[in-house]
Structures are given as structure tokens and as C-alpha cells.
Amino acid sequence: MPKAPPTVRLLLLTAFLSTPAAASFTTFESGQVRPMALSPDGTRLFAVNTPDDRLEIFSVGTGGLTHTSSVPVGLEPVAVAARSNTEVWVVNHLSDSVSIVDVGTDPPRVTRTLLVGDEPRDIVFAGPGGNRAFITTAHRGQNSPDDPELTTEGVGRADVWVFDATNLGSSLEGTRLTKVVLFGDTPRALAVSTDGNTVYAAVFHSGNQTTALSEGLVCDGGASAAPCNVSGFTMPGGLPAPNMNFEGTPGPETGLIVKFNQVSGHWEDRLGRNWDNAVRFSLPDQDVFRIDATASPPVQTAAFSGVGTILFNMVVNPASGKVYVTNTEARNEVRFEGPGNSGCAAPPCTVRGHLHEARITVLDGASVLPRHLNKHIDYSEVPSPASVRDRSLATPVGMAVTSNGATLYVAAFGSSKVGIFSTAELESDSFVPDATNHVVVSGGGPSGLVLDEA
Incomplete structure (x- = not known):
């Protein structure tokens, strides 16, 4: 069972530092993605203070953390990365900007502001000398000089802006x-x-190849309906059971959610019926992209599918090079949220207690290996015993891996915990969820963490 090595200190960022009472203000509750970073020499910790629009700086000593400085940056910072011991870059989600902070001066100050695309979220340094800054943004934005191509089909909507930190221009x-x-x-x-040499970029709401059919494409008559013709195309039938409530009242005719089956190559409902005639297009499922950071200019080299529905964060194992992706997988194709005992034709019949699965997906070469973090849950038992909750992790977000690649820490925002995993057990899916491998965090859900192994 994984335990924290005695020489490792886990530094967490919760819903943020407590601050004195202040006048009311509007917050957009921007989600933190990389809320903390250690200086390369490990002597200072940098943390974004999202609601107060500041970068907080702490000295790291044997006795813990000491707050030393607070630097105003842009609006609602969500990510921070240290390029050197004296230069830190902060991503401002609401300002659509990046603040470059000189932390070698006293006091530290912003020396440059870069304008980027809409809703920037994360930043890493890679490429030659580690001097290229990669920043995720949407394919639009008030500060973007590019055509957003809002009505152009077939255009990617996920951008990664790249700057050469040694040549930012005037x-x-x-x-x-x-x-x-x-x-x-x-x-x-x-x-x-x-x-x-390689940067990985993850799409936030990447989807899971499900789509909704309008009511007019589904044959009337419920589960007993025969195939019907709609505008010259044959549809396989009506809504699967149940088609009435517990009182025996028939439900209305509605649409239906179908999911693309990668094995069969067809759009199918939960009964396995082929709805290709109702979905006359393909829906790609590209979740994580690999970018050559050394190319001139950097370019995409590969994409990974089936990683998850909502992708929160990523980390690379420094020993093996495998990529871990925190995510949740939605069960969109399951139709009901009741007890699931009203004439359902093909279980699972309800999303009650099983709406999303909290996961870490392992990218190993070309292999995509999802790992359900709460595989101990018996979803047929409702409500679950308290012991099930104690062993569970909800909404996994930030991660950190020890330098030897053996242990992974994950911040579980929805559980106010940090989970500790053996990377070997995670990769082989042999881990057993256990509350003894969790660290309970006070002060709200943790959004990120870093390891101090000095």
C-alpha cells in the first residue's frame, strides 16, 4: 500500500488562503489548473490567489512556509509556472493575459503583460533550453489578432499559444x-x-461520442414500436422501456441519446440498435494531443481518444514517461435517475449514484488505459454504506509524481482529500481503494498540489 515517503512534503492549495473581510465583489469562480509552482531551487513557493487577483510568494524552510510577498497580476489568475528562480509567469483567466513577474527584485513586480486568446488556463515551459512558453486558450478572444472562424466548419477550437521567452518582441x-x-x-x-521535448494538451469538455436524437427521429410507440421510415430513412424503433411511470401513465414521446461504438463503428442506443441513419455525420473523439516542442515551429504529432469526458489535469511520470490524466466519464446514454426497477429492458437502467465515474487515465505509448478510482462501489446498493464514501475520491484534479516515478498524489476536489497511489498498481489496475491511502484536507477542496522532496 502506498505511503508518503518521509522526506516528501505535500504542499496543497485549497479554495484559497483565508483573507480578511473585505467589501463585496464579483467573482467568476475561474477554475484553478496549475495553482502552485516551486522555484527551480526549491526555496520559494508561488501560488495564485484567484479571487484577489494576486500572486502569493512563500519562502520554503524546514519549519514550513512563510509568506513573503503579494504581487497584483491580472484578473482571476489560474496557473503559474517558474521559468527560473527569478522569473515567474502567471495565466490570468479573466483578463485573457499572462503576467511575467520578476521575483528577483524587492519587492517583486510585473515587468511584462502578454495578450493571448480567450480564457487561458494553463502554462508550461518546454522546447530548446526550456524557453518556450505553451499556453492553452480558446480559439477566439478579445486580444486575439486571428479570425475566430466562428461559422467555419471543420476548424479546431482549441489553441495552444507559443512564445519564445527570450524573444518576446516590443x-x-x-x-x-x-x-x-x-x-x-x-x-x-x-x-x-x-x-x-514533448508537450501534451488536453481538451477540457472533450466529450465521449454521444449525441442527442430529436423526437422526430424516434419511432412512436415505445419499446413495442417497429422500425419506421423518417424522411426516406429507416429508424430501428422507439424508446426503450420503461415507457410508463409507476402509476401506469405512459410517458411522452421524446428524443434519445445514442453513443458511437468504437468496436462496431455504429451509433447505438443501450439496446445495441443501429441509429446511423439518424446521425449522418462522424463525431471525432480527440481528447489529448501530443506536440513536438522542439520543432520550428512546434506542431501536433499525435492525438489520443477515449481518455474521458471531462479532462481536468495531467502529469508525466518522470521515470517512465507515461502520462496520467485526471478525468470523469459521463454515462450520457443511460436514460433515467430513478430506482431503475420500472420495466427497464437492459440494465444499467439508472444513473442514480452512478452519473459520472472519477478516473485517472494512463497514456502508455499509443495505449489509453482508464482507471476507475472508485471501483469498490456496488452501484446496486442505494444508499451506499458510509464506509464506501470513506474509500472514495471525487473530482480528481491536480497531481504530482515523486522523482523516482513510484508514487502519485492526486487532489480530490470533491472529497477534500489527497489520494496516494502506487503508480505500478494504478497502471496495472491492481490497486484497492482504501481510506488509509487518503489525506483529509481542511479548508475546502484542494485544487492543486506540488511535492517538495528536498
């Missing part, structure tokens, strides 16, 4: 090295390989 917004356009929706997390 323009107000900064000189961009390139923009890597990825065929997905809004991107979120980034991760970089140990050698700095």
Missing part, C-alpha cells in the same frame, strides 16, 4: 512564436515530458 501584446490549433473544444491542462 509590441504591447508580445510576439507570438506560433499558435498550434487542435481539433477539439476549449483546452485546459498541459504537461511536459521530462526531457522537455
